[in-house]
Amino acid sequence: MSPVSQRNRETDSAQLPDDQPALVAVRDAGVVRNGRLIWEHVCVDVAAGEFVAILGPNGVGKSTLLKSILGLVPLTSGEIRLLGHAPGRANHQVGYLPQRRTFDASLRIRGRDVIRLGLDGHRWGIPLPGRRSRAAIARVDELIALVDAGAYADRPIGQLSGGEQQRLLIAQALARRPRLLLLDEPLDSLDLPNQAAVAALISRICRAEGVAVMMVAHDVNPILAYLDRVIYLGHGGAVSGIPAEVITSATLTALYGTPIEVLSTSDGRLVVVGQPEAPAHHSDRHGGQP
Amino acid sequence: MTTPTFTWNLIADLRDMWSLPFMVNAFRAGTIVAVLAAIIGWYMVLRRQSFAGHTLAVVGFPGAAAAIWLGLGAILGYFACCLAAALVIAALPSGARRGYREESAVIGAVQAYALAAGLLFIALYKGFLNGTSALLFGSFLGITTRQVTTLAVVTTVVLAVVAGIGRPLLFASIDPDIAAAHGVPTRDLGAAFLVMLAATAAEVGQITGALLVFALLVLPPATAQLITVRPGPSMAVSVVLAAATVWVALFVAYYSPYPLGFWLTSIAFGAYVATAGIAALNGWRRRRPQPVGARA
Numbered sequence: 001m002s003p004v005s006q007r008n009r010e011t012d013s014a015q016l017p018d019d020q021p022a023l024v025a026v027r028d029a030g031v032v033r034n035g036r037l038i039w040e041h042v043c044v045d046v047a048a049g050e051f052v053a054i055l056g057p058n059g060v061g062k063s064t065l066l067k068s069i070l071g072l073v074p075l076t077s078g079e080i081r082l083l084g085h086a087p088g089r090a091n092h093q094v095g096y097l098p099q100r101r102t103f104d105a106s107l108r109i110r111g112r113d114v115i116r117l118g119l120d121g122h123r124w125g126i127p128l129p130g131r132r133s134r135a136a137i138a139r140v141d142e143l144i145a146l147v148d149a150g151a152y153a154d155r156p157i158g159q160l161s162g163g164e165q166q167r168l169l170i171a172q173a174l175a176r177r178p179r180l181l182l183l184d185e186p187l188d189s190l191d192l193p194n195q196a197a198v199a200a201l202i203s204r205i206c207r208a209e210g211v212a213v214m215m216v217a218h219d220v221n222p223i224l225a226y227l228d229r230v231i232y233l234g235h236g237g238a239v240s241g242i243p244a245e246v247i248t249s250a251t252l253t254a255l256y257g258t259p260i261e262v263l264s265t266s267d268g269r270l271v272v273v274g275q276p277e278a279p280a281h282h283s284d285r286h287g288g289q290p
Numbered sequence: 291m292t293t294p295t296f297t298w299n300l301i302a303d304l305r306d307m308w309s310l311p312f313m314v315n316a317f318r319a320g321t322i323v324a325v326l327a328a329i330i331g332w333y334m335v336l337r338r339q340s341f342a343g344h345t346l347a348v349v350g351f352p353g354a355a356a357a358i359w360l361g362l363g364a365i366l367g368y369f370a371c372c373l374a375a376a377l378v379i380a381a382l383p384s385g386a387r388r389g390y391r392e393e394s395a396v397i398g399a400v401q402a403y404a405l406a407a408g409l410l411f412i413a414l415y416k417g418f419l420n421g422t423s424a425l426l427f428g429s430f431l432g433i434t435t436r437q438v439t440t441l442a443v444v445t446t447v448v449l450a451v452v453a454g455i456g457r458p459l460l461f462a463s464i465d466p467d468i469a470a471a472h473g474v475p476t477r478d479l480g481a482a483f484l485v486m487l488a489a490t491a492a493e494v495g496q497i498t499g500a501l502l503v504f505a506l507l508v509l510p511p512a513t514a515q516l517i518t519v520r521p522g523p524s525m526a527v528s529v530v531l532a533a534a535t536v537w538v539a540l541f542v543a544y545y546s547p548y549p550l551g552f553w554l555t556s557i558a559f560g561a562y563v564a565t566a567g568i569a570a571l572n573g574w575r576r577r578r579p580q581p582v583g584a585r586a
Contacts, residue, residue: 070471091471098467108515108524109336109464121461122472126453156519172468 022081023048023180023212024069029078031064038064040077041237046214048179051206051226052240054216055247056233062216063099065233066182069214070096083179095173099184099216102165107158111149111168114157115140118172143171147201163194167201174205181206183215187222195222202226220247221269247272296545307544316430318438320536323493326445327506328514328532329452330490332525333483335511337463342379342484343507345397347491349375349404351500354425355411364425365440368492375400376488380481408500428499428551430540441493448486459483460521497536502551506532509558516565531561 022045030040038061046052054062067073069080071088083090095118119136120127127133144153147167152160157168166186173181183202187195203226206213217223220230224243231240232247234255239246246252247270252260263271297303307313334343353371354364379397412422423429452459461469462476470476494503514528539553546553 072471091473094471096468096471098471100467103464104338107336107464108519109521110519113519113521114464117457117461117464118468118472120457121469122458122474124454124458127457154519169468 022046023083024214025079025081026065026069027079027081029068029075029080031061031068031073032076033064033073037235039233039235039237042078042233044231044238044240046180046212049206049210049212050228051203051213051223052215053220053223053227053230054214054233055220055230058218060233060235062233063184066096066184066214066216069182070094092176093179095176095178095181095211097169097173097181097183097186099188102162102189103158105158108156109158110155111153111157111160111164112140112144114168115143115153115172115175118175139175143174146174146205147171161194163190163198166190166194166198170198170202170205174209174211177209178211181211181213181215183213185216185218188218192222199223199226224268224270243270294545303541307541311435312431312433313540313544315433315435315438316540317537319433319441320430320497320540321533322438322441322445323497324506324510324532324536325529326448326490327494327503328510328528329449329525330486331507331532332511332514332528333452333459333463334487335508335515336460337483339483339487340504340508341394341397343487343491344504345379345401345404346372346375346484346488347495347500347503347507348401350492350495351425352404352408352411353492354495354500355408355415358421359411359415365437365496368495369444369489372488372492372495373485376484377481380484423549424499426499426501427549428497428502428554430497430543430550433496437496441496444489444493448489451482451486455479455482497550498554499551502555505551505555505558506535509555509562510535513558513562513565516562516569531558535561 024044024046026042026044029042031038042065044065054065056062064073068075069082069087070091071082071086075087080087083093116136119139127136144150147170149164149167149171152164153168157165160168170181170183170186173183181202186202187198190198199222202213202215203223205211206226215223220227220243227243229240230243230246231238232252232255236257237255239251239255247262249260249262252262252272259274261273263273265271294306308317331343334340350368350372353367353369355367357367357370358364382396408425412425424431458469458474459479459482461472462474462479466476490507491503494506498505510532511528513531514524517527518524535554535558538557539550542557543550543553
């Protein structure tokens with residue numbers, strides 16, 4: 001993708017057309033969990049087909065934002081609309097990839113079966129052979145091709161590398177043809193070449209399938225080239241816009257109320273210095289029960 | 291009982307065995323229990339709830355001993371105590387999902403106390419000492435037709451429930467977070483599974499004894515999961531292995547002076563070790579250098 005087209009797209013999405021309804025609308029939302037304020041006064045809009053990153057220091061509640069969009073964490077103030085519905089009412093149109101490390105190495109289930117569960121794993125009863133079953137098998141094959149997982153989709157998922165597992169889980173999240181993908185640190189625990197490859201894959205799917213992506217990221221650099229917008233989250237609110245406007249010393253200093261410096265390296269990577277690390281709340285990270 | 295003589299004519303041997311009503315009941319009960327254990331155990335291995343399964347089985351021992359002491363019959367004791375224990379475990383905070391690592395000390399303490407309580411009930415009953423070994427390590431003697439009927443009814447009910455919830459249960463077992471986001475009631479399914487596991491442990495305990503339930507509940511499913519990674523065939527292999535284990539063990543135990551529990555466990559363990567050995571050998575062969583496929 002050339003830098004020029006990249007800039008054009010950023011400009012387009014910066015001025016969202018008014019007639020396009022937002023997939024996700026977060027209005028002055030706040031969450032308090034166990035007596036601790038996670039964040040408040042957060043306003044976020046995501047339009048169809050946008051690729052948006054959610055950034056911020058550890059413990060600021062990035063995963064909580066995804067979970068509250070899904071209705072897994074209740075809001076204590078404000079409102080969230082997902083596809084025009086209250087949270088939890090339209091989850092079948094959302095693909096969700098929670099934060100995780102990896103599957104247990106001894107798990108004896110194929111990647112193909114994991115994808116299939118994303119398609120019809122929520123249904124009761126035994127999957128009987130028939131038209132629906134054939135369609136499901138065809139859809140799973142299609143998804144395996146989409147994420148280039150043909151070489152390892154029939155092996156036990158626990159024995160695959162982190163990058164291979166992540167591709168299969170992205171395929172699983174896409175199984176029901178969602179309009180929105182919520183990805184929680186999908187590049188976490190991947191090596192650098194795999195980070196780049198999975199980031200490119202997510203971007204390609206976002207464009208090809210017309211799926212909007214909200215992706216929690218610890219490091220913006222692997223996805224910087226693909227992003228339409230970033231949302232920087234702080235305890236007192238969120239700032240969103242194109243990366244060049246949001247990831248600046250002035251914006252982040254204002255958001256966090258503490259001096260923050262954004263440095264740009266010669267190869268275009270951004271380094272944020274001095275952002276406050278919230279006190280560690282490890283119990284909430286890595287897939288704790290919402 | 292006269293000592294039966296083994297001939298190499300296996301059909302004649304079986305016919306000889308099945309002329310005895312208690313052996314017919316033993317084969318019936320063993321097969322019913324094997325099928326149930328193979329299916330529920332398959333999920334248990336996948337969910338890594340072996341520790342809970344063992345606890346439920348051990349709790350069956352004081353249940354059965356107390357029921358015998360009170361004159362209520364062992365069967366009632368097994369089911370009542372195992373199901374009650376399952377409800378307690380399910381009610382523990384975060385019990386059904388990921389709490390076992392933290393609660394292992396609690397569960398271990400409950401296991402120890404259950405064994406101790408069982409010994410107390412046996413001491414209270416007096417003159418029951420021959421039955422202790424049967425309650426702990428299994429026996430194929432004295433299985434009544436009524437007991438076979440009870441086992442069959444419970445197995446049918448549990449398997450019908452598995453047919454209904456098996457797919458979401460599989461989803462919730464592999465990936466509870468994503469399953470929950472797909473609207474699968476993971477917590478309720480976890481509790482339902484514990485109840486089914488308790489019914490299974492109560493059934494298996496009646497054949498293998500409280501301490502050897504894993505001969506049927508863990509070994510055949512674990513072996514099957516090594517043999518194939520496809521869920522359906524894997525469950526089928528698990529059923530075949532469990533039933534074969536029971537049949538061979540009953541056959542051997544009939545002619546040998548050694549107890550059924552030993553044979554059941556040895557056969558199932560032998561099959562597991564052999565399969566794991568072959569799998570390890572295949573894995574070692576596969577790890578030799580190979581050309582790396584093209585990556586995206």
